[in-house]
Amino acid sequence: MTGALVIFFALAALAVVGSVSLILQREPIHSALSLIVVMVALAGLYLLMGAEFVAAVQIIVYGGAIMVLFVFVIMLLNAGEEERTNFSKLATFAGIPLALAVTGFIAAAIAHSSASLPAPEPSGALTSTKTLSMLLFSDFVYPFELTSFLILVAILGAIVLAQREN
């Protein structure tokens, strides 16, 4: 258990550091790289919970495909260093207290309910991918097909937008 806990905290710290660095970096490509670190750390966390398929898909889809596209666009646009503006007054006087309050609420909620929250059970490691696909294609087949349809619409939309200029 302690080993898993150590790995959990290491991955969690990696994710947090990556997220903070994502915001603080000035070069867009460094921000993109930080986001990749966050994605990989999240995949590690999924793996720790026994959700191997989700972990692998997290890396393939988010870490691989989507972030490659991000990096690709940044490289194509050759986006330079971001310019820093001064903090807006709204952000200083409303944003920071609000953020602290939300963090406090979440922390309090977690601390309050920690006894009643069931620990994530490592799902049957050998069958989890098979079970997941069985569920996707039997009980959840309509939501699944609807999502696919939505993505298809998005692809068609992208093609229409790209071809409008010709």
Added chain:
Amino acid sequence: MSLLTQYAFLIVPIVKVAVLILIVLTVDAYLTWIERKVVAHIQSRWGPHRVGPHGLLQPLADGVKFIFKEDPLPANVDKVAYFLAPFLALMLALTSLAVIPFGPDIPVLGHRLTLSVADVNISLLVLFSITALAVYGVALAGWASNNKYSLLGGLRSSAQMISYELALTLSVVGVLLVAGSFSLREIIEHQANGHLGLLGWNIFGFTKDGVGFTQIIGFFCFYIAAIAETNRVPFDLPEAESELVAGFHTEYASMKFAMFFIAEYTSMITISCLATILFFGGWLSPFPASWTLTHYVPSLLLIPLGLWVIFDGLRYENIFGRIVLPGVGVVLAAIGAGLIVFPAVNDAIQGVFWFLTKVFTFLFIYVWMRGTLPRFRYDQLMSFGWKFLLPVSIANVVLTSAVVLWRMH
């Protein structure tokens, strides 16, 4: 001793990793030698033949050269990405080998030794996720170098890898449907059909009851896409010399350049292993299990090879070749003879022997193609990937699912 057994779960993988990396780096080095020799002979040249007998020490000389070369840092590069890129490329290429099973379990001193570093049940997905990340090494290198040729090379490579990853992943779905598992080990075991031998492999796809569905379409899609993924001829546009100098690694020198080089050759090995496992039965022998005489094939190959190397060394001109080559030959012949004398050892290495034979065949095909085929044009590459390879691999998925469904009922 108790401490050793207590931490065996930690020590065994570390030893495996060390051994694997040592072997893979050596194979990488000699792959460059094989490549130069084979391409040279295709083009009626001699290839490297000055350093050591038959140029066999050329990889060592190259290694030493890489280490001692000056490593200049170009002006205005993005330092983080510039240094990160080669490390990322090499690290991901080496990591992907961790999930490859190189043979069936081998009994060693009463324990069963698994011939893979990590035997996970989603090994194929792990491999694809590492492949998905491998784009970054090339893309970042191209972007960070602050050089327009590098940038173009990096962009081309990213676009190419994204495009062909789809076909690569889809071409494997057929095999997954047939085997019903993401585990490379189970995919291999599914192809074992005792009396059928090589007909049981996914490329032929015969099952025990004599009917089967071939995955040959899937294999061709997979292999073409895999060559594109590893940026090799005829898809080596990211480093098209005549247009882009050396592409994404133009600005890299010394060991950093060597790291890209090693990463490329390592991913060639990974892809060859994957092709072997998915379509050619992995460690399974091509002969039916009842033909026990075929267990002597390794010896039958090793002994003549050893004798030939001894003979070749004896007529070599310089004293070095006369000592080294016969030495190597004696070792090879002795291993071959030893396998006949110890049948238990012989049985244990059968799997590894067939696996390595198949992998080296694929590596040879890589080199063969490099010596034979011209390079694609960029638009040809893109339209081929999207308009031909992708539809064909989707068709293979539909066909295979139909057959699997039909067989179920």
